[in-house]
Amino acid sequence: MSTAKQALVAPATVANDLTISDLRTALVNGWNDFKAYPLFGLFFGAIYVAAGLFLYFALFERGEIAWLVPLAAGFPLLAPFVAVGLYEVSRRREAGMPMSWRAVLGALRGRGDEQILSMGVILFVAFAFWLMIAHGIFAIFLAESGIGSESLELFRTTAGIAMLVVGTAVGALIALAFYAITVISLPMLVDREVDFITAIIVSLATVRSNKSVMLIWAAMIAVVLFVAMLPLFLGLLVILPVLGHATWHLYRRSVGDAGA
Template sequence: MDIIDKGSRKPPGTLSVHVSRHLDWGDLKAALAAGWADYRAAPQFGLFFAGIYVAAGLALAWALATQSAVAWLVPAAAGFPLLAPFCAVGLYEVSRCRETLQPLRWGGVLSALRGRGDDQILSMGVIIFVAFGFWLMIAHAIFAIFQSGSGTDSLAFLLTGTGLVMLAFGSAVGALLALGFYAVTVVSLPMLVDRDVDFMTAIIASLSAMRQNGVVLLGWAVLIAAALFIAMLPAFLGLLVVLPVLGHATWHLYRRLVA
Protein backbone atom coordinates (compact mmCIF):
# COMPACT_ATOMS: atom_id res chain seq x y z
CA MET A 1 0.00 0.00 0.00
CA ASP A 2 1.29 3.44 -0.92
CA ILE A 3 -0.01 6.44 0.95
CA ILE A 4 0.78 9.80 -0.59
CA ASP A 5 1.36 12.60 1.87
CA LYS A 6 -1.21 15.35 1.38
CA GLY A 7 -0.94 17.09 4.71
CA SER A 8 2.73 17.97 5.01
CA ARG A 9 4.47 21.16 4.03
CA LYS A 10 6.00 19.37 1.06
CA PRO A 11 4.24 19.28 -2.33
CA PRO A 12 1.78 16.39 -2.63
CA GLY A 13 3.34 13.24 -4.00
CA THR A 14 6.85 13.83 -2.69
CA LEU A 15 6.48 11.30 0.14
CA SER A 16 5.28 7.72 -0.17
CA VAL A 17 4.59 5.33 2.67
CA HIS A 18 4.91 1.63 1.93
CA VAL A 19 3.73 -0.81 4.59
CA SER A 20 5.47 -4.19 4.63
CA ARG A 21 3.43 -7.38 4.38
CA HIS A 22 6.22 -9.60 5.66
CA LEU A 23 6.48 -9.02 9.41
CA ASP A 24 7.26 -12.25 11.31
CA TRP A 25 7.90 -13.40 14.85
CA GLY A 26 11.63 -12.93 14.41
CA ASP A 27 10.99 -9.23 13.87
CA LEU A 28 9.39 -8.99 17.32
CA LYS A 29 12.42 -10.61 18.92
CA ALA A 30 14.78 -8.31 17.03
CA ALA A 31 12.71 -5.23 17.96
CA LEU A 32 12.79 -6.17 21.64
CA ALA A 33 16.56 -6.68 21.51
CA ALA A 34 17.01 -3.28 19.85
CA GLY A 35 14.65 -1.70 22.40
CA TRP A 36 16.70 -3.10 25.26
CA ALA A 37 19.89 -1.78 23.63
CA ASP A 38 18.37 1.71 23.32
CA TYR A 39 17.27 1.67 26.95
CA ARG A 40 20.71 0.60 28.16
CA ALA A 41 22.43 3.22 26.00
CA ALA A 42 20.32 6.15 27.27
CA PRO A 43 18.44 5.06 30.41
CA GLN A 44 17.93 8.62 31.67
CA PHE A 45 15.28 9.28 29.02
CA GLY A 46 13.45 6.03 29.63
CA LEU A 47 13.46 6.55 33.39
CA PHE A 48 12.19 10.13 32.97
CA PHE A 49 9.18 9.29 30.80
CA ALA A 50 8.40 6.08 32.66
CA GLY A 51 8.74 7.92 35.97
CA ILE A 52 5.99 10.34 34.98
CA TYR A 53 3.76 7.41 34.06
CA VAL A 54 4.57 5.57 37.30
CA ALA A 55 3.85 8.69 39.39
CA ALA A 56 0.46 9.03 37.69
CA GLY A 57 -0.25 5.35 38.31
CA LEU A 58 0.62 5.61 42.00
CA ALA A 59 -1.61 8.67 42.34
CA LEU A 60 -4.45 6.78 40.67
CA ALA A 61 -3.90 3.77 42.96
CA TRP A 62 -3.97 6.04 46.02
CA ALA A 63 -7.22 7.63 44.86
CA LEU A 64 -8.72 4.20 44.24
CA ALA A 65 -7.77 3.06 47.73
CA THR A 66 -8.93 6.15 49.63
CA GLN A 67 -11.87 7.56 47.70
CA SER A 68 -15.35 6.12 47.32
CA ALA A 69 -15.90 6.94 43.63
CA VAL A 70 -15.33 3.35 42.53
CA ALA A 71 -17.55 3.78 39.48
CA TRP A 72 -15.03 6.23 38.05
CA LEU A 73 -11.75 5.14 39.56
CA VAL A 74 -11.89 1.46 38.55
CA PRO A 75 -12.49 2.30 34.85
CA ALA A 76 -9.73 4.92 35.05
CA ALA A 77 -7.31 2.32 36.41
CA ALA A 78 -8.36 -0.20 33.74
CA GLY A 79 -7.94 2.35 30.95
CA PHE A 80 -4.69 3.74 32.30
CA PRO A 81 -2.50 1.69 29.89
CA LEU A 82 -4.26 3.41 26.96
CA LEU A 83 -2.20 6.51 27.72
CA ALA A 84 1.13 4.68 27.47
CA PRO A 85 1.64 5.20 23.70
CA PHE A 86 1.58 8.99 24.06
CA CYS A 87 4.08 8.77 26.93
CA ALA A 88 6.36 6.80 24.60
CA VAL A 89 6.67 9.57 21.98
CA GLY A 90 9.87 10.88 23.57
CA LEU A 91 11.28 7.35 23.51
CA TYR A 92 10.63 7.12 19.78
CA GLU A 93 12.69 10.26 19.32
CA VAL A 94 15.55 8.77 21.36
CA SER A 95 15.55 5.66 19.16
CA ARG A 96 15.35 7.78 16.01
CA CYS A 97 18.34 9.88 17.07
CA ARG A 98 20.40 6.82 17.93
CA GLU A 99 19.50 5.21 14.61
CA THR A 100 20.53 8.31 12.63
CA LEU A 101 23.59 8.96 14.83
CA GLN A 102 22.27 12.33 15.99
CA PRO A 103 23.24 13.70 19.41
CA LEU A 104 20.77 13.09 22.21
CA ARG A 105 19.71 16.31 23.91
CA TRP A 106 16.87 16.89 26.33
CA GLY A 107 15.55 19.80 24.31
CA GLY A 108 15.30 17.76 21.14
CA VAL A 109 13.74 14.76 22.85
CA LEU A 110 11.13 16.83 24.69
CA SER A 111 10.31 18.83 21.56
CA ALA A 112 9.30 15.56 19.90
CA LEU A 113 6.05 15.84 21.84
CA ARG A 114 5.13 18.67 19.47
CA GLY A 115 5.91 16.59 16.41
CA ARG A 116 7.60 18.23 13.47
CA GLY A 117 6.36 21.71 14.28
CA ASP A 118 2.86 21.16 12.90
CA ASP A 119 1.05 19.92 16.05
CA GLN A 120 0.13 16.60 14.42
CA ILE A 121 1.26 14.64 17.48
CA LEU A 122 -0.72 16.97 19.72
CA SER A 123 -3.74 16.20 17.55
CA MET A 124 -3.12 12.50 18.13
CA GLY A 125 -2.80 13.25 21.84
CA VAL A 126 -6.25 14.81 21.77
CA ILE A 127 -7.61 11.68 20.07
CA ILE A 128 -5.97 9.51 22.74
CA PHE A 129 -7.48 11.47 25.62
CA VAL A 130 -10.89 11.60 23.92
CA ALA A 131 -10.73 7.81 23.53
CA PHE A 132 -9.82 7.52 27.20
CA GLY A 133 -12.80 9.70 28.13
CA PHE A 134 -15.06 7.61 25.87
CA TRP A 135 -13.93 4.47 27.68
CA LEU A 136 -14.65 6.09 31.05
CA MET A 137 -18.21 6.90 30.00
CA ILE A 138 -18.85 3.39 28.66
CA ALA A 139 -17.32 1.74 31.73
CA HIS A 140 -19.30 4.00 34.06
CA ALA A 141 -22.49 3.06 32.26
CA ILE A 142 -21.65 -0.66 32.58
CA PHE A 143 -20.94 -0.16 36.28
CA ALA A 144 -24.22 1.70 36.79
CA ILE A 145 -26.22 -1.06 35.08
CA PHE A 146 -24.71 -3.89 37.14
CA GLN A 147 -24.51 -1.90 40.38
CA SER A 148 -28.12 -0.71 40.36
CA GLY A 149 -30.06 -2.29 43.19
CA SER A 150 -26.99 -3.51 45.03
CA GLY A 151 -27.02 -0.51 47.36
CA THR A 152 -23.22 -0.31 47.46
CA ASP A 153 -20.55 1.68 45.70
CA SER A 154 -17.40 0.18 47.16
CA LEU A 155 -14.58 -2.13 46.21
CA ALA A 156 -16.39 -4.93 48.09
CA PHE A 157 -19.03 -4.94 45.35
CA LEU A 158 -16.38 -6.10 42.85
CA LEU A 159 -15.96 -9.34 44.82
CA THR A 160 -19.64 -10.27 44.66
CA GLY A 161 -21.05 -12.53 41.96
CA THR A 162 -22.60 -9.57 40.17
CA GLY A 163 -19.38 -7.61 40.48
CA LEU A 164 -17.31 -10.41 38.97
CA VAL A 165 -19.72 -10.73 36.04
CA MET A 166 -19.50 -6.97 35.57
CA LEU A 167 -15.70 -7.11 35.57
CA ALA A 168 -15.73 -9.90 32.97
CA PHE A 169 -18.17 -8.05 30.72
CA GLY A 170 -16.38 -4.73 31.14
CA SER A 171 -13.04 -6.37 30.42
CA ALA A 172 -14.39 -7.81 27.16
CA VAL A 173 -15.71 -4.42 26.06
CA GLY A 174 -12.49 -2.74 27.14
CA ALA A 175 -10.40 -5.28 25.22
CA LEU A 176 -12.29 -4.52 22.00
CA LEU A 177 -11.81 -0.77 22.49
CA ALA A 178 -8.15 -1.26 23.36
CA LEU A 179 -7.63 -3.32 20.20
CA GLY A 180 -9.09 -0.57 18.04
CA PHE A 181 -7.00 2.00 19.85
CA TYR A 182 -3.87 -0.11 19.36
CA ALA A 183 -4.59 -0.51 15.65
CA VAL A 184 -4.78 3.27 15.27
CA THR A 185 -1.61 4.12 17.22
CA VAL A 186 0.90 1.27 16.76
CA VAL A 187 2.39 2.83 13.62
CA SER A 188 0.90 6.32 13.58
CA LEU A 189 2.72 7.79 16.60
CA PRO A 190 6.25 6.71 15.63
CA MET A 191 5.51 7.79 12.05
CA LEU A 192 4.58 11.29 13.21
CA VAL A 193 7.93 11.48 15.00
CA ASP A 194 9.76 10.19 11.93
CA ARG A 195 8.00 11.82 8.98
CA ASP A 196 6.39 15.06 7.92
CA VAL A 197 2.88 13.63 7.45
CA ASP A 198 -0.53 14.53 8.82
CA PHE A 199 -2.10 12.40 11.53
CA MET A 200 -4.79 10.98 9.22
CA THR A 201 -2.12 9.65 6.85
CA ALA A 202 -0.35 8.09 9.84
CA ILE A 203 -3.58 6.50 11.11
CA ILE A 204 -4.33 5.03 7.68
CA ALA A 205 -0.82 3.57 7.55
CA SER A 206 -1.30 2.08 11.02
CA LEU A 207 -4.58 0.43 10.05
CA SER A 208 -2.95 -0.88 6.87
CA ALA A 209 -0.14 -2.41 8.92
CA MET A 210 -2.69 -4.18 11.11
CA ARG A 211 -4.58 -5.48 8.10
CA GLN A 212 -1.46 -6.83 6.38
CA ASN A 213 0.32 -8.20 9.46
CA GLY A 214 -2.61 -8.90 11.76
CA VAL A 215 -1.42 -12.11 13.43
CA VAL A 216 2.05 -10.85 14.35
CA LEU A 217 0.82 -7.43 15.48
CA LEU A 218 -1.90 -9.05 17.57
CA GLY A 219 0.83 -11.10 19.18
CA TRP A 220 2.74 -7.88 19.86
CA ALA A 221 -0.38 -6.37 21.43
CA VAL A 222 -0.80 -9.38 23.74
CA LEU A 223 2.87 -9.18 24.71
CA ILE A 224 2.56 -5.47 25.51
CA ALA A 225 -0.59 -5.98 27.58
CA ALA A 226 0.91 -8.87 29.55
CA ALA A 227 4.22 -7.08 30.13
CA LEU A 228 2.51 -3.89 31.31
CA PHE A 229 0.19 -5.83 33.63
CA ILE A 230 3.06 -7.74 35.24
CA ALA A 231 5.18 -4.58 35.49
CA MET A 232 2.39 -2.75 37.34
CA LEU A 233 2.10 -5.39 40.06
CA PRO A 234 5.16 -4.35 42.13
CA ALA A 235 3.81 -0.84 42.90
CA PHE A 236 4.15 0.13 39.22
CA LEU A 237 7.95 0.07 39.60
CA GLY A 238 8.45 -2.56 36.92
CA LEU A 239 7.24 0.05 34.43
CA LEU A 240 10.51 1.93 34.90
CA VAL A 241 12.13 -0.75 32.76
CA VAL A 242 9.29 -2.37 30.83
CA LEU A 243 7.68 0.80 29.48
CA PRO A 244 10.90 2.28 27.98
CA VAL A 245 11.97 -1.05 26.47
CA LEU A 246 8.55 -1.55 24.86
CA GLY A 247 8.55 2.06 23.65
CA HIS A 248 11.95 1.73 22.01
CA ALA A 249 11.01 -1.69 20.62
CA THR A 250 7.84 -0.25 19.06
CA TRP A 251 9.99 2.25 17.19
CA HIS A 252 12.14 -0.54 15.75
CA LEU A 253 9.06 -2.55 14.84
CA TYR A 254 7.70 0.52 13.04
CA ARG A 255 10.97 0.81 11.10
CA ARG A 256 10.58 -2.80 9.99
CA LEU A 257 6.99 -2.17 8.95
CA VAL A 258 7.30 1.12 7.09
CA ALA A 259 9.86 1.69 4.35
Protein backbone atom coordinates (compact mmCIF):
# COMPACT_ATOMS: atom_id res chain seq x y z
CA MET A 1 0.00 0.00 0.00
CA SER A 2 1.32 3.44 -0.89
CA THR A 3 2.21 5.87 1.86
CA ALA A 4 -0.49 8.27 0.67
CA LYS A 5 -3.16 5.57 1.04
CA GLN A 6 -1.78 4.59 4.43
CA ALA A 7 -2.12 8.18 5.59
CA LEU A 8 -5.79 8.10 4.56
CA VAL A 9 -6.43 4.77 6.25
CA ALA A 10 -4.78 5.81 9.53
CA PRO A 11 -5.19 9.58 9.95
CA ALA A 12 -3.86 11.27 13.05
CA THR A 13 -5.70 13.09 15.80
CA VAL A 14 -4.31 16.37 17.08
CA ALA A 15 -4.45 17.46 20.71
CA ASN A 16 -5.96 20.88 21.38
CA ASP A 17 -5.13 21.10 25.07
CA LEU A 18 -1.37 21.63 25.23
CA THR A 19 -0.16 23.66 28.22
CA ILE A 20 3.06 25.24 29.44
CA SER A 21 3.43 22.19 31.65
CA ASP A 22 3.72 20.05 28.50
CA LEU A 23 6.63 22.19 27.31
CA ARG A 24 8.34 21.78 30.66
CA THR A 25 7.78 18.01 30.55
CA ALA A 26 9.11 17.84 26.98
CA LEU A 27 12.28 19.69 28.02
CA VAL A 28 12.83 17.39 30.99
CA ASN A 29 12.37 14.32 28.80
CA GLY A 30 14.63 15.84 26.15
CA TRP A 31 17.36 16.40 28.72
CA ASN A 32 16.98 12.80 29.92
CA ASP A 33 17.32 11.50 26.35
CA PHE A 34 20.46 13.56 25.88
CA LYS A 35 21.97 12.28 29.13
CA ALA A 36 21.11 8.68 28.22
CA TYR A 37 22.80 8.87 24.79
CA PRO A 38 25.03 11.97 24.78
CA LEU A 39 27.30 10.87 21.93
CA PHE A 40 24.46 11.05 19.40
CA GLY A 41 23.45 14.49 20.63
CA LEU A 42 27.00 15.80 20.62
CA PHE A 43 27.54 14.42 17.11
CA PHE A 44 24.57 16.24 15.61
CA GLY A 45 25.31 19.35 17.65
CA ALA A 46 28.91 19.28 16.41
CA ILE A 47 27.69 19.33 12.78
CA TYR A 48 25.92 22.61 13.48
CA VAL A 49 28.88 24.05 15.40
CA ALA A 50 31.33 23.09 12.63
CA ALA A 51 29.11 24.66 9.97
CA GLY A 52 28.80 27.84 12.02
CA LEU A 53 32.52 28.13 12.64
CA PHE A 54 33.28 27.48 8.97
CA LEU A 55 30.92 30.26 7.89
CA TYR A 56 32.31 32.61 10.55
CA PHE A 57 35.93 32.21 9.51
CA ALA A 58 35.10 32.14 5.79
CA LEU A 59 33.24 35.44 6.06
CA PHE A 60 35.95 36.94 8.28
CA GLU A 61 38.59 35.95 5.72
CA ARG A 62 36.58 37.54 2.90
CA GLY A 63 35.96 40.72 4.88
CA GLU A 64 32.17 40.20 4.91
CA ILE A 65 31.66 39.62 8.61
CA ALA A 66 28.32 41.49 8.65
CA TRP A 67 26.83 38.62 6.61
CA LEU A 68 27.18 36.45 9.71
CA VAL A 69 24.03 38.08 11.09
CA PRO A 70 21.58 36.90 8.37
CA LEU A 71 23.34 33.53 8.16
CA ALA A 72 22.99 33.01 11.90
CA ALA A 73 19.36 34.16 11.73
CA GLY A 74 18.67 31.61 9.00
CA PHE A 75 20.35 28.73 10.82
CA PRO A 76 17.16 27.76 12.74
CA LEU A 77 15.49 27.00 9.39
CA LEU A 78 17.86 24.05 8.98
CA ALA A 79 17.82 22.87 12.59
CA PRO A 80 14.73 20.61 12.24
CA PHE A 81 16.38 18.57 9.47
CA VAL A 82 19.60 18.18 11.48
CA ALA A 83 17.43 17.00 14.40
CA VAL A 84 15.96 14.05 12.47
CA GLY A 85 18.62 11.73 13.89
CA LEU A 86 17.77 12.99 17.37
CA TYR A 87 14.11 12.14 16.84
CA GLU A 88 15.17 8.61 15.96
CA VAL A 89 17.23 8.34 19.17
CA SER A 90 14.24 9.42 21.24
CA ARG A 91 11.92 7.09 19.33
CA ARG A 92 14.18 4.09 19.90
CA ARG A 93 14.74 4.89 23.56
CA GLU A 94 11.00 5.27 24.12
CA ALA A 95 10.26 1.96 22.37
CA GLY A 96 13.14 0.12 24.06
CA MET A 97 14.74 -0.60 20.70
CA PRO A 98 18.49 -1.21 20.27
CA MET A 99 20.54 1.89 19.52
CA SER A 100 23.16 2.00 16.78
CA TRP A 101 24.82 4.59 14.60
CA ARG A 102 23.56 2.84 11.48
CA ALA A 103 19.94 3.02 12.63
CA VAL A 104 20.16 6.62 13.82
CA LEU A 105 21.95 7.93 10.74
CA GLY A 106 19.66 5.83 8.55
CA ALA A 107 16.71 7.86 9.83
CA LEU A 108 17.90 10.71 7.58
CA ARG A 109 16.92 8.55 4.59
CA GLY A 110 13.42 8.14 5.99
CA ARG A 111 11.50 4.92 5.50
CA GLY A 112 12.76 4.37 1.98
CA ASP A 113 10.12 6.67 0.49
CA GLU A 114 12.19 9.89 0.30
CA GLN A 115 9.63 11.84 2.33
CA ILE A 116 12.19 13.18 4.81
CA LEU A 117 14.58 14.02 1.99
CA SER A 118 11.77 15.96 0.32
CA MET A 119 11.31 17.96 3.51
CA GLY A 120 15.06 18.54 3.61
CA VAL A 121 14.95 20.00 0.12
CA ILE A 122 12.12 22.33 1.19
CA LEU A 123 14.15 23.54 4.18
CA PHE A 124 17.28 24.19 2.13
CA VAL A 125 15.21 26.07 -0.45
CA ALA A 126 13.76 28.12 2.42
CA PHE A 127 17.27 28.90 3.66
CA ALA A 128 18.33 29.98 0.17
CA PHE A 129 15.16 32.08 -0.14
CA TRP A 130 15.96 33.81 3.15
CA LEU A 131 19.49 34.59 1.98
CA MET A 132 18.11 36.13 -1.22
CA ILE A 133 15.74 38.33 0.78
CA ALA A 134 18.53 39.24 3.23
CA HIS A 135 20.75 40.18 0.29
CA GLY A 136 18.04 42.50 -1.00
CA ILE A 137 17.57 44.12 2.42
CA PHE A 138 21.34 44.53 2.75
CA ALA A 139 21.55 46.12 -0.70
CA ILE A 140 18.85 48.66 0.12
CA PHE A 141 20.28 49.78 3.45
CA LEU A 142 23.96 49.46 2.53
CA ALA A 143 23.37 51.78 -0.40
CA GLU A 144 21.97 54.35 2.01
CA SER A 145 24.65 53.95 4.68
CA GLY A 146 27.73 53.94 2.46
CA ILE A 147 29.30 51.31 4.74
CA GLY A 148 30.33 47.92 3.38
CA SER A 149 29.52 44.52 4.83
CA GLU A 150 33.12 44.14 5.98
CA SER A 151 32.38 46.01 9.20
CA LEU A 152 30.02 45.36 12.10
CA GLU A 153 30.04 49.14 12.63
CA LEU A 154 27.25 49.12 10.08
CA PHE A 155 24.83 47.99 12.79
CA ARG A 156 25.56 51.10 14.87
CA THR A 157 24.36 53.46 12.17
CA THR A 158 20.77 54.61 11.68
CA ALA A 159 20.55 52.67 8.42
CA GLY A 160 22.08 49.61 10.07
CA ILE A 161 19.57 49.67 12.93
CA ALA A 162 16.72 50.09 10.46
CA MET A 163 18.09 47.16 8.47
CA LEU A 164 18.16 44.99 11.61
CA VAL A 165 14.56 45.93 12.42
CA VAL A 166 13.29 45.16 8.92
CA GLY A 167 15.44 42.06 8.54
CA THR A 168 14.38 40.72 11.93
CA ALA A 169 10.70 41.22 11.15
CA VAL A 170 10.93 39.56 7.73
CA GLY A 171 13.15 36.76 9.03
CA ALA A 172 10.78 36.12 11.95
CA LEU A 173 7.82 35.72 9.60
CA ILE A 174 9.72 33.28 7.39
CA ALA A 175 11.01 31.33 10.38
CA LEU A 176 7.53 31.17 11.93
CA ALA A 177 6.03 29.82 8.71
CA PHE A 178 8.59 27.06 8.42
CA TYR A 179 8.39 26.32 12.13
CA ALA A 180 4.66 25.69 11.73
CA ILE A 181 5.36 23.40 8.78
CA THR A 182 8.16 21.36 10.35
CA VAL A 183 7.74 21.29 14.15
CA ILE A 184 5.46 18.24 14.03
CA SER A 185 5.89 16.99 10.46
CA LEU A 186 9.52 15.86 10.71
CA PRO A 187 9.11 13.84 13.94
CA MET A 188 5.96 12.38 12.41
CA LEU A 189 7.82 11.29 9.26
CA VAL A 190 10.38 9.54 11.49
CA ASP A 191 7.61 7.85 13.46
CA ARG A 192 5.04 6.93 10.81
CA GLU A 193 4.71 5.92 7.18
CA VAL A 194 2.94 9.01 5.89
CA ASP A 195 3.65 11.35 3.00
CA PHE A 196 5.19 14.72 3.77
CA ILE A 197 2.07 16.63 2.67
CA THR A 198 -0.01 14.79 5.27
CA ALA A 199 2.68 15.43 7.89
CA ILE A 200 2.72 19.15 7.07
CA ILE A 201 -1.08 19.32 7.36
CA VAL A 202 -0.92 17.67 10.81
CA SER A 203 1.85 20.06 11.87
CA LEU A 204 -0.17 23.11 10.82
CA ALA A 205 -3.25 21.70 12.55
CA THR A 206 -1.28 21.23 15.78
CA VAL A 207 -0.02 24.81 15.73
CA ARG A 208 -3.47 26.15 14.87
CA SER A 209 -5.14 24.15 17.67
CA ASN A 210 -2.57 25.22 20.28
CA LYS A 211 -1.55 28.70 19.12
CA SER A 212 -0.38 30.17 22.42
CA VAL A 213 1.67 27.18 23.58
CA MET A 214 3.22 26.51 20.17
CA LEU A 215 4.13 30.18 19.74
CA ILE A 216 5.78 30.14 23.17
CA TRP A 217 7.71 27.02 22.11
CA ALA A 218 8.80 28.77 18.91
CA ALA A 219 9.97 31.81 20.88
CA MET A 220 11.85 29.62 23.35
CA ILE A 221 13.63 27.80 20.53
CA ALA A 222 14.59 31.08 18.82
CA VAL A 223 15.90 32.73 21.98
CA VAL A 224 17.78 29.69 23.28
CA LEU A 225 19.39 28.97 19.90
CA PHE A 226 20.45 32.62 19.59
CA VAL A 227 22.06 32.60 23.03
CA ALA A 228 23.73 29.25 22.28
CA MET A 229 25.33 30.75 19.14
CA LEU A 230 27.00 33.62 20.97
CA PRO A 231 30.03 31.72 22.34
CA LEU A 232 31.26 30.76 18.83
CA PHE A 233 28.26 28.46 18.35
CA LEU A 234 29.60 26.14 21.08
CA GLY A 235 26.40 26.25 23.12
CA LEU A 236 24.71 24.35 20.31
CA LEU A 237 26.60 21.21 21.30
CA VAL A 238 24.12 20.74 24.14
CA ILE A 239 21.21 23.06 23.35
CA LEU A 240 20.47 21.68 19.87
CA PRO A 241 20.18 18.01 20.91
CA VAL A 242 18.12 18.82 24.01
CA LEU A 243 15.68 20.88 21.92
CA GLY A 244 15.59 18.15 19.29
CA HIS A 245 14.76 15.44 21.79
CA ALA A 246 12.23 17.72 23.49
CA THR A 247 10.47 18.38 20.18
CA TRP A 248 10.05 14.62 19.72
CA HIS A 249 8.28 14.38 23.09
CA LEU A 250 6.10 17.38 22.26
CA TYR A 251 5.12 15.62 19.03
CA ARG A 252 4.24 12.46 20.95
CA ARG A 253 2.06 14.50 23.32
CA SER A 254 0.40 16.34 20.42
CA VAL A 255 -0.41 13.64 17.88
CA GLY A 256 -2.26 10.38 18.37
CA ASP A 257 -3.88 7.70 16.24
CA ALA A 258 -7.43 8.10 15.02
CA GLY A 259 -9.86 6.76 17.55
CA ALA A 260 -7.24 6.80 20.33
